[in-house]
Amino acid sequence: MKIMALGDPHGSQKIYQVDLSKADLVLIPGDIGRADELRKYYREYYLTGKVTLSREEVIEAYKRSIDSAKSILLYVSSNSPQTFLVTGNADEFKKGAQRHGWSFPTLGEICRDFPNVKVIDYQYVNHGGLRIAGLPNHFDFSRISRHLLPRMDSLIEEAEREKRRAVDFLDTIREKPVDILLSHDPPFCGEYKGKNPGLKVDMIDSRMSLGNHHDRHAGSLIIREYLLSSESWPKTLVCGHIHEGKGIYEVSGVEIINCGSEGEFVEFELPC
Numbered sequence: 001m002k003i004m005a006l007g008d009p010h011g012s013q014k015i016y017q018v019d020l021s022k023a024d025l026v027l028i029p030g031d032i033g034r035a036d037e038l039r040k041y042y043r044e045y046y047l048t049g050k051v052t053l054s055r056e057e058v059i060e061a062y063k064r065s066i067d068s069a070k071s072i073l074l075y076v077s078s079n080s081p082q083t084f085l086v087t088g089n090a091d092e093f094k095k096g097a098q099r100h101g102w103s104f105p106t107l108g109e110i111c112r113d114f115p116n117v118k119v120i121d122y123q124y125v126n127h128g129g130l131r132i133a134g135l136p137n138h139f140d141f142s143r144i145s146r147h148l149l150p151r152m153d154s155l156i157e158e159a160e161r162e163k164r165r166a167v168d169f170l171d172t173i174r175e176k177p178v179d180i181l182l183s184h185d186p187p188f189c190g191e192y193k194g195k196n197p198g199l200k201v202d203m204i205d206s207r208m209s210l211g212n213h214h215d216r217h218a219g220s221l222i223i224r225e226y227l228l229s230s231e232s233w234p235k236t237l238v239c240g241h242i243h244e245g246k247g248i249y250e251v252s253g254v255e256i257i258n259c260g261s262e263g264e265f266v267e268f269e270l271p272c
C-alpha cells in the first residue's frame, strides 16, 4: 500500500501543491488548521496569564483556524481515496473554547462532512489489511519545569486525565499487531533513565517552548515507554508536532517518521 504522510498542515497553501494521486492512503498526524493566532493566545494564556487579544479577536482566531482546517480536509478528501488523522494540539477547538463557555466543534465533528476522511483518536483500525492505531495530542508534563506557569493547577489536572487516557489506550493495543501508530507527538528521545538515543525527532527549538523543556527534548515519555515495552509492534510510528525534528529515525526497532509541517511529506510503502 502506498502511503503519503503529510506533516502538520497548519492551513498552509503549500499543501495544495502536494500530489496525492498516487497514494492509496493519506495519514496526517494532526494540526490541520492555521495556528499562528491561537498559538499567540495560548502562550499568553498559559505563560503569563494575561491575554492581550480581545474576546472577539480570540473567537475570530478560532473561526479562521477551523475554516483553514476545512479547506485542507476538502483538498485531501477530493484527491485521495482515504485519509486517517489524529487530533493535534492546534485542533483542540472544542476543548480550548469550552474554558470560556464558547462552543466550537471537535476535529472529529468537522470531519463528518468529509466521508473519506476519518479521525482515529484512540482507535485501532484495519484498512485493507493494514493495522493502524491513532493517538492524539496529549499533555506530558513530566519534562516541564512546573513552577513557571500561572495556570499550573488546572493544567496538571488536565495533563493527568490525558496521560491516563493515552496510557490506557496503549495498554489495550500492547499485545495487538500494529503496523502504524499514527501519533501527534513523537516519543521522548532525550536522556532518560541512563538511556540516550540522542535523536532530533523531538528536539524543540527553545524559542517555541511552552515552559522550559529539559535539554530541549519535548516528546512523549508515554510513547517512549510503549515503544520500549512492546517487543514486536508497532513497525512504524508516524508523527508530527515538533516540526524542526522532521526526518526518519529508529527507536528500539521501530521506524519513526516525523513528517514535518506545512507542505512537507514523506512517502512510503508497506505490504498488506
Ligand SMILES: [Fe+2]
Pocket: 008, 010, 031, 088, 090, 240, 241, 242, 243, 261
Ligand atoms: Fe504543529
